[in-house]
Amino acid sequence: MSMQLDPEGYQPPKLGLLLLQGLVLLLFFCFFLRFWYLQIHKGDEFAKLARENRLRQERVDAPRGLLRARGGELLAENRPAYALGLVREDCKDIASTIAQVSHWTGIPEESLWAKYFKDKPRIKPFQPLLLVPDVPFDLLAQIESNRMLWPGLEIVIRPRRYYLQGPLFAHVLGYVAEANEKELEADSDLALGDAVGKQGLELVLENRLRGDKGLQQLEVDVMGRELNRKMVQEPMAGDSILLSLDFELQRIASEAFEGQAGGLVVMDPDTGKLLALVTQPSFDNNAFAAGLTNKQWNELRDDPFFPLQNRVIQSVYPPGSVWKVLMAGLLLKEGVNPRETEFCNGEFYLGKTLFRCWKKHGHGAVDMARSLIESCDVYYYEMLNRIGVDKMEAFAKANGFGEQTGLGLPHERSGLVPSRDWKRKRFGEPWQRGETVITAIGQGFTLVTPVQVACFLGALMNDGKLMQPSLLADSEPTVRRTIPLNESQRALLLDAMRRTVEEQRGTAKRLQTKGAVIGGKTGTAQVVKLKLKANDERQKVEEMEYWERDHAWMASWGYKGDKRYVVVCMLEHGGHGGSAAGPIVKRVYDHLFSEENQ
Amino acid sequence: MAIDRRLLTHMNWGLVLMTAILFCVGVLNLYSASAFMSEDGIAMGSFYQKQLVWGGVGLLGMLLVMVLDYRHWRSLAWPVFILTVVLLAMVPIAGKTIYGAKRWISLGFFNLQPSELAKIAAILIAAKLLARNSHPLGWGEFVKVIGVCLIPAVFILKQPDLGTTLNMLLNVGGIILFRGLSKGVFRTCLVAFPACLPIGWMFMKDYQKQRVLTFLNPGDDPLGSGYHIIQSQIAIGSGEVWGKGFMEGTQSQLRFLPEKHTDFAIAVFGEEWGFVGCTILLILFCLFLLAIFNTARDAKDRFGSFLSAGVFFYFFWQFLINMGMVMGLMPVVGIPLPFISYGGSATLVNFCLIGLVLNVSMRRFVFKTN
Numbered sequence: 001m002s003m004q005l006d007p008e009g010y011q012p013p014k015l016g017l018l019l020l021q022g023l024v025l026l027l028f029f030c031f032f033l034r035f036w037y038l039q040i041h042k043g044d045e046f047a048k049l050a051r052e053n054r055l056r057q058e059r060v061d062a063p064r065g066l067l068r069a070r071g072g073e074l075l076a077e078n079r080p081a082y083a084l085g086l087v088r089e090d091c092k093d094i095a096s097t098i099a100q101v102s103h104w105t106g107i108p109e110e111s112l113w114a115k116y117f118k119d120k121p122r123i124k125p126f127q128p129l130l131l132v133p134d135v136p137f138d139l140l141a142q143i144e145s146n147r148m149l150w151p152g153l154e155i156v157i158r159p160r161r162y163y164l165q166g167p168l169f170a171h172v173l174g175y176v177a178e179a180n181e182k183e184l185e186a187d188s189d190l191a192l193g194d195a196v197g198k199q200g201l202e203l204v205l206e207n208r209l210r211g212d213k214g215l216q217q218l219e220v221d222v223m224g225r226e227l228n229r230k231m232v233q234e235p236m237a238g239d240s241i242l243l244s245l246d247f248e249l250q251r252i253a254s255e256a257f258e259g260q261a262g263g264l265v266v267m268d269p270d271t272g273k274l275l276a277l278v279t280q281p282s283f284d285n286n287a288f289a290a291g292l293t294n295k296q297w298n299e300l301r302d303d304p305f306f307p308l309q310n311r312v313i314q315s316v317y318p319p320g321s322v323w324k325v326l327m328a329g330l331l332l333k334e335g336v337n338p339r340e341t342e343f344c345n346g347e348f349y350l351g352k353t354l355f356r357c358w359k360k361h362g363h364g365a366v367d368m369a370r371s372l373i374e375s376c377d378v379y380y381y382e383m384l385n386r387i388g389v390d391k392m393e394a395f396a397k398a399n400g401f402g403e404q405t406g407l408g409l410p411h412e413r414s415g416l417v418p419s420r421d422w423k424r425k426r427f428g429e430p431w432q433r434g435e436t437v438i439t440a441i442g443q444g445f446t447l448v449t450p451v452q453v454a455c456f457l458g459a460l461m462n463d464g465k466l467m468q469p470s471l472l473a474d475s476e477p478t479v480r481r482t483i484p485l486n487e488s489q490r491a492l493l494l495d496a497m498r499r500t501v502e503e504q505r506g507t508a509k510r511l512q513t514k515g516a517v518i519g520g521k522t523g524t525a526q527v528v529k530l531k532l533k534a535n536d537e538r539q540k541v542e543e544m545e546y547w548e549r550d551h552a553w554m555a556s557w558g559y560k561g562d563k564r565y566v567v568v569c570m571l572e573h574g575g576h577g578g579s580a581a582g583p584i585v586k587r588v589y590d591h592l593f594s595e596e597n598q
Numbered sequence: 599m600a601i602d603r604r605l606l607t608h609m610n611w612g613l614v615l616m617t618a619i620l621f622c623v624g625v626l627n628l629y630s631a632s633a634f635m636s637e638d639g640i641a642m643g644s645f646y647q648k649q650l651v652w653g654g655v656g657l658l659g660m661l662l663v664m665v666l667d668y669r670h671w672r673s674l675a676w677p678v679f680i681l682t683v684v685l686l687a688m689v690p691i692a693g694k695t696i697y698g699a700k701r702w703i704s705l706g707f708f709n710l711q712p713s714e715l716a717k718i719a720a721i722l723i724a725a726k727l728l729a730r731n732s733h734p735l736g737w738g739e740f741v742k743v744i745g746v747c748l749i750p751a752v753f754i755l756k757q758p759d760l761g762t763t764l765n766m767l768l769n770v771g772g773i774i775l776f777r778g779l780s781k782g783v784f785r786t787c788l789v790a791f792p793a794c795l796p797i798g799w800m801f802m803k804d805y806q807k808q809r810v811l812t813f814l815n816p817g818d819d820p821l822g823s824g825y826h827i828i829q830s831q832i833a834i835g836s837g838e839v840w841g842k843g844f845m846e847g848t849q850s851q852l853r854f855l856p857e858k859h860t861d862f863a864i865a866v867f868g869e870e871w872g873f874v875g876c877t878i879l880l881i882l883f884c885l886f887l888l889a890i891f892n893t894a895r896d897a898k899d900r901f902g903s904f905l906s907a908g909v910f911f912y913f914f915w916q917f918l919i920n921m922g923m924v925m926g927l928m929p930v931v932g933i934p935l936p937f938i939s940y941g942g943s944a945t946l947v948n949f950c951l952i953g954l955v956l957n958v959s960m961r962r963f964v965f966k967t968n
Contacts, residue, residue, distance in 0.1 A: 038835040039873040046835025
């Protein structure tokens with residue numbers, strides 16, 4: 001075995017080595033100095049902090065912005081709520097503390113533990129984990145007096161959203177509730193237990209309402225008792241927001257429904273601002289802010305009258321005869337002479353199929369104005385059969401139907417304007433001529449929301465400008481588009497609507513209000529296929545099952561001096577438009593044009 | 599094969615001693631940090647036991663690395679490197695997601711983290727490439743070394759693991775500096791490196807940027823990473839001259855201190871052992887680093903020298919960054935303190951790298967056998 005020296009005999013550069021060694025020593029010197037600074041120079045100070053007091057930092061909730069009605073009436077504010085929190089770090093015995101909390105509150109231990117384990121990963125040991133979000137006041141005193149025995153328990157005052165009017169504005173305001181897992185993930189500003197907007201304006205305006213949290217520094221002793229509290233950063237309250245809704249009007253309109261289901265919208269035609277947005281039945285949004293129990297939620301969900309449904313924007317209905325105003329507009333645009341008459345004998349045959357007018361023995365000779373005033377069906381069967389579905393579709397869409405109005409509430413529906421294409425895609429069948437005929441009187445597939453109807457009437461009054469409806473007092477009026485009707489055509493339609501109210505035979509004569517000019521159009525929208533009695537007569541409304549009764553429409557506008565309004569009401573299963581929805585709308589006008597309102 | 603006595607005589611015993619002491623200090627510290635770390639009455643204090651087990655595994659790895667003459671490791675540099683890159687490339691496809699990051703490949707009995715392997719592979723390959731000749735490093739070789747090491751770096755950055763990427767590249771940079779650059783390259787780097795910082799900033803994740811910003815202005819985020827820095831400073835500072843004594847630290851025991859068993863382990867030590875303990879620990883680390891450094895200096899071939907230098911820089915940077923972070927001198931990045939912080943694969947890698955250095959030191963006078 002022979003040996004051989006490694007051939008390289010490598011020597012690294014001397015200067016570099018010295019430099020590197022120097023660098024290591026320099027680094028050590030720096031750290032040495034830092035230790036000296038922290039432990040000797042500042043040691044006393046830190047030792048004091050560590051020994052007696054400990055620093056904690058807590059976020060301070062920012063008050064959520066207030067919501068007010070047009071006149072300044074408060075609709076949503078924040079009130080203190082008392083929660084029972086557990087600071088894990090200060091708690092000597094978590095199991096018996098939770099048992100005690102269960103004993104006090106009557107909440108089963110299992111559900112307290114469930115809450116505990118669910119929230120624990122997100123809550124630092126020195127932060128209160130909210131075991132009971134809402135402690136009743138009488139219990140509060142009892143817990144407070146025993147708190148010394150239970151270190152780690154803490155009463156936490158948290159702002160709770162409170163809706164002063166409860167159900168009256170519930171659908172508009174929506175509600176807040178505790179942020180869920182997904183919302184917490186998506187938004188780093190949110191902490192566990194924070195309330196966020198879930199519905200209505202609370203949801204849509206979340207960014208404006210929320211504000212910025214503050215930060216305070218707490219010194220606590222070893223028992224977790226607070227010694228000193230210093231605000232490091234003041235919380236910034238969210239914006240307060242003034243709505244365009246009129247408090248009294250909303251109240252009066254709501255009361256006018258008296259246990260019936262339906263929706264009503266009052267709009268300023270010039271700006272698109274909404275003065276009332278009523279949906280009945282309603283619900284109490286305070287229940288959501290406090291946290292719904294399962295039972296409450298089931299009751300709301302299973303209620304056959306769907307109190308959570310915003311009927312003005314989330315429900316769609318066949319427009320019934322209200323549609324005739326639009327169809328008359330189409331006829332004008334297509335060059336039909338408004339004086340041209342059709343003879344109505346109560347029946348219209350398309351081939352062998354019979355279509356009836358609502359008036360059994362007919363209206364006689366009917367021109368355009370008369371067809372609106374008395375709501376003759378045959379006139380529209382005849383006329384629109386000539387025009388065809390394609391033009392009907394284009395015209396309806398040009399007037400804002402079949403699309404959202406953008407009034408700024410979540411889940412607004414766009415309704416439906418049927419067409420040949422739509423029917424082929426939906427049912428795989430071609431369009432039938434009979435469908436054109438029934439679509440002309442607002443039956444068939446067409447579906448609209450009350451707020452779409454209001455926008456259309458607004459455009460008739462307002463130089464043809466289709467406004468975007470708005471719920472906020474400070475929003476700039478926004479024109480969505482101009483409808484394809486010129487001034488004289490719009491004037492003709494408005495005049496017929498006015499005569500519908502003013503003439504003896506007009507279907508909306510119930511709306512007559514002293515000193516004001518009012519125009520209206522009634523509508524009765526079939527819910528189920530007509531049940532004809534043996535003697536070929538329709539059942540009377542009172543004889544029908546509630547769920548089979550027709551929906552009643554009243555679409556109207558009115559002005560007195562420079563005050564102009566559009567009022568649209570839809571009454572579910574109300575029967576005839578004039579007799580059922582009419583009185584509700586009349587109450588609204590009585591208020592709008594009353595002496596004290598002038 | 600009979601064990602050559604000279605292998606044992608020439609072994610860097612100082613390094614062995616320092617490593618042993620540091621590891622013991624680490625375990626003791628973990629014992630203290632985790633003994634009282636309980637939630638709901640359930641002790642989580644098994645960290646020191648796990649650390650002991652990993653220490654045993656590490657020792658085994660170290661011996662395995664030492665047995666094979668490091669010059670054989672030189673020939674194995676490319677295969678190890680390529681294997682590492684392949685494993686890294688597999689992570690996005692076959693990787694396992696833990697804590698939201700995809701960094702592991704499941705091998706059934708345990709989860710392999712290829713980025714840990716990459717730290718060793720990068721040192722090996724850089725040492726090999728740089729050892730080819732002795733004249734100052736010119737552009738060609740410089741670009742080649744950097745280019746090769748950027749391959750695994752890109753994969754690791756994508757995982758995303760900025761800490762490991764930086765650690766790896768800094769090690770390679772250290773070896774290059776140790777090797778000596780030609781003046782032209784050196785001057786260009788001096789200018790180019792600061793110019794690259796804004797580009798690096800662009801590649802950082804939002805939370806990483808946030809940490810840097812928080813460091814520059816700790817008041818910004820007193821509940822997030824700022825909180826860690828404030829609390830660790832209180833813990834260290836309150837140790838004062840003599841410390842509160844073993845297992846007597848109130849800050850860490852009362853669960854004020856976050857991450858006390860991993861990245862912030864030194865804060866527990868500082869609280870319990872005070873200025874005196876910290877100074878001794880600093881000296882220990884100093885001697886530890888210089889022991890590795892001596893091997894790099896005394897190695898008789900370039901490869902061995904650069905290999906040891908790479909290991910030196912590996913520990914140097916980790917020490918620098920971790921200490922700087924805990925003491926509020928640097929932004930919070932998740933880099934552990936060697937042997938003091940808890941961590942399984944990190945402990946294994948640490949021991950293996952020490953094994954490489956010991957390998958070089960014990961064979962520095964050995965003659966080649968034909």
